[in-house]
Amino acid sequence: MISVHGLRKHYKVHKRPPGLKAALRSLFHRTYTSVKAVDGISFDIRPGERVGFLGPNGAGKTTTLKVLSGLLHPSEGEVRVDGHVPRLREEAFLKKIMLVMGQKQQLLWDLPPAETFELNRAIYDVPTLQYKQTLDELVGLLEIGDLIGKPTRQLSLGERMKCELAAALIHRPRVLFLDEPTIGLDVSMQATMRTFIKDYNEKYGATLILTSHYMDDVAALCPRVIVIDKGLLSYDGSLEALVQRVRPEKRVVLRLSEVVDASRLESLGKLVTHEAGTAVLQVKQDAVNATISRALSGLPVTDLTVENAPLEEVMSELFAENKARRLQAAESVPA
Amino acid sequence: MVRRYLRLLTVQLKASGLQALQYRADFFTDGFTSLCWVFTALAPLFVVYSSRPEVEGWSFGEALLVVGWFTLLQGILEGAINPSLTGVVEHIRKGTLDFVLLKPADAQFLVSTQRFLPWRAFNVLTGLGLFIYAFLLLGRGPSPLGLLTSLLLLGTSTVLLYSLWILTVSAAFFVVRVDNLTYLFTSIFDFARWPSSVFKGVAKGALTLVFTYVIPLALMTTFPAEAMLGRLPALSLVGAVVGSAAFAWVARRVWIRSIGHYTSASS
Numbered sequence: 001m002i003s004v005h006g007l008r009k010h011y012k013v014h015k016r017p018p019g020l021k022a023a024l025r026s027l028f029h030r031t032y033t034s035v036k037a038v039d040g041i042s043f044d045i046r047p048g049e050r051v052g053f054l055g056p057n058g059a060g061k062t063t064t065l066k067v068l069s070g071l072l073h074p075s076e077g078e079v080r081v082d083g084h085v086p087r088l089r090e091e092a093f094l095k096k097i098m099l100v101m102g103q104k105q106q107l108l109w110d111l112p113p114a115e116t117f118e119l120n121r122a123i124y125d126v127p128t129l130q131y132k133q134t135l136d137e138l139v140g141l142l143e144i145g146d147l148i149g150k151p152t153r154q155l156s157l158g159e160r161m162k163c164e165l166a167a168a169l170i171h172r173p174r175v176l177f178l179d180e181p182t183i184g185l186d187v188s189m190q191a192t193m194r195t196f197i198k199d200y201n202e203k204y205g206a207t208l209i210l211t212s213h214y215m216d217d218v219a220a221l222c223p224r225v226i227v228i229d230k231g232l233l234s235y236d237g238s239l240e241a242l243v244q245r246v247r248p249e250k251r252v253v254l255r256l257s258e259v260v261d262a263s264r265l266e267s268l269g270k271l272v273t274h275e276a277g278t279a280v281l282q283v284k285q286d287a288v289n290a291t292i293s294r295a296l297s298g299l300p301v302t303d304l305t306v307e308n309a310p311l312e313e314v315m316s317e318l319f320a321e322n323k324a325r326r327l328q329a330a331e332s333v334p335a
Numbered sequence: 336m337v338r339r340y341l342r343l344l345t346v347q348l349k350a351s352g353l354q355a356l357q358y359r360a361d362f363f364t365d366g367f368t369s370l371c372w373v374f375t376a377l378a379p380l381f382v383v384y385s386s387r388p389e390v391e392g393w394s395f396g397e398a399l400l401v402v403g404w405f406t407l408l409q410g411i412l413e414g415a416i417n418p419s420l421t422g423v424v425e426h427i428r429k430g431t432l433d434f435v436l437l438k439p440a441d442a443q444f445l446v447s448t449q450r451f452l453p454w455r456a457f458n459v460l461t462g463l464g465l466f467i468y469a470f471l472l473l474g475r476g477p478s479p480l481g482l483l484t485s486l487l488l489l490g491t492s493t494v495l496l497y498s499l500w501i502l503t504v505s506a507a508f509f510v511v512r513v514d515n516l517t518y519l520f521t522s523i524f525d526f527a528r529w530p531s532s533v534f535k536g537v538a539k540g541a542l543t544l545v546f547t548y549v550i551p552l553a554l555m556t557t558f559p560a561e562a563m564l565g566r567l568p569a570l571s572l573v574g575a576v577v578g579s580a581a582f583a584w585v586a587r588r589v590w591i592r593s594i595g596h597y598t599s600a601s602s
Contacts, residue, residue, distance in 0.1 A: 094439035
């Protein structure tokens with residue numbers, strides 16, 4: 001469905017030192033540097049897959065999404081989405097995709113969302129019957145029946161985001177590009193959005209690429225993740241395998257009925273946190289069973305769970321690893 | 336294809352109408368502003384003609400026809416062209432042009448029809464009223480051919496105005512803030528309230544040349560007025576048609592190239 005080979009997107013950026021003198025000089029003599037937003041990434045995505053794009057700020061995630069949706073032209077490389085070359089922006093291609101950006105909105109600000117839906121219906125040339133069916137379905141699933149008649153400016157951020165999603169799905173796209181769709185939403189609204197996106201993917205077999213800083217979004221929606229860092233692809237595979245690679249240790253969470261000395265806990269494994277009757281131990285995978293039996297026999301345990309390390313920690317460790325590797329590579333280059 | 340775009344235009348017009356009605360106070364303020372615009376367009380004419388019977392061969396009644404065209408075109412500019420295209424500048428600055436470019440329809444059409452100010456139709460009606468008043472003063476009516484020619488020129492003038500605006504907002508893809516350019520354009524358009532020959536004496540006629548060929552204000556108001564009076568040379572009519580087509584072509588090319596330069600605002 002999506003194939004990207006050797007994608008590069010470089011920007012020419014004007015750079016000048018601070019100060020009035022430099023500003024005046026730059027009026028006549030400008031120096032440019034090339035910023036490598038994306039620097040040679042390749043991947044393939046099958047129809048119906050849900051893939052998470054992860055990476056720190058400025059990693060190149062949004063740039064890649066914009067190249068895939070035809071908004072930006074690649075500097076180099078080959079990109080195809082369902083057989084189309086995105087930069088050509090053919091109507092047939094644009095009718096198959098949608099891009100939702102959590103920080104930008106397409107809803108007409110002064111009018112009710114229903115007017116934007118109607119406008120999109122005309123633009124995408126959606127047949128009346130299909131439009132009615134889709135709208136009824138979206139209104140039901142997203143619970144926006146009471147909202148679509150109110151002016152957009154009177155809606156809360158979460159309500160607006162649900163309507164944004166509905167506006168972007170009126171034409172039943174087959175490829176969804178979601179750029180931080182849950183940003184700024186409260187926990188329950190995030191959960192609603194996730195459930196809806198997953199249902200849509202399963203019902204219509206739509207392919208989905210998601211970028212999000214909320215790891216819960218990624219964990220709930222994306223069995224596969226692609227990690228981009230400084231424009232380079234640093235991981236492509238299952239989320240589970242990523243966690244295993246970066247943080248193979250498991251977390252054993254113990255709930256204790258009475259206060260236990262830290263030294264007793266440390267004898268079982270690396271103590272991560274210990275507060276208010278809860279202790280979290282980090283242990284190697286092959287030592288999990290032994291740790292559990294020792295804990296159950298020697299400590300006042302009321303409840304016990306085994307978890308992976310939080311995804312946020314896994315990601316920051318991965319980014320730190322990447323950074324250290326880059327620094328090392330830079331130092332090894334002879335001056 | 337044409338039917339689809341007509342339907343799109345209808346939906347965009349409906350949305351603009353609804354937006355205009357959304358705020359009651361704004362609706363009436365806009366109406367009042369339109370009325371004031373008409374008076375500001377007429378005032379200088381009364382001042383000039385209060386002390387002389389004619390200016391550069393144009394009597395008061397004839398010059399009133401030029402003001403009529405100016406008022407009418409100002410209505411079209413302020414009501415149908417300006418609101419949409421200044422919206423483009425905002426889209427580019429905020430990066431929301433992304434949504435326009437993602438739509439399976441011509442981006443230039445979408446941005447050019449996104450906003451209309453229905454109240455500016457008042458200017459158009461006033462322009463028509465001024466034509467009637469001018470011909471009453473002149474004591475005659477326009478010839479059928481003159482009327483037909485001026486209708487054709489209304490089309491070419493609208494195309495010219497629109498193309499000039501497209502060229503102006505295309506600059507926003509490169510310089511981001513084009514507020515000054517749009518103000519400059521509106522100020523220059525103000526000259527169109529005068530028959531182009533009044534600028535003959537300025538800088539050895541250079542200004543007349545500029546207003547005919549570079550920023551063709553003469554083609555927009557003086558030519559149609561002359562057509563109504565039945566004294567527009569056939570060559571000028573051909574020039575107006577060819578000129579407006581050329582401007583539209585250039586504007587389209589520049590727009591397409593400019594879109595290629597769109598870098599989209601970061602998220």
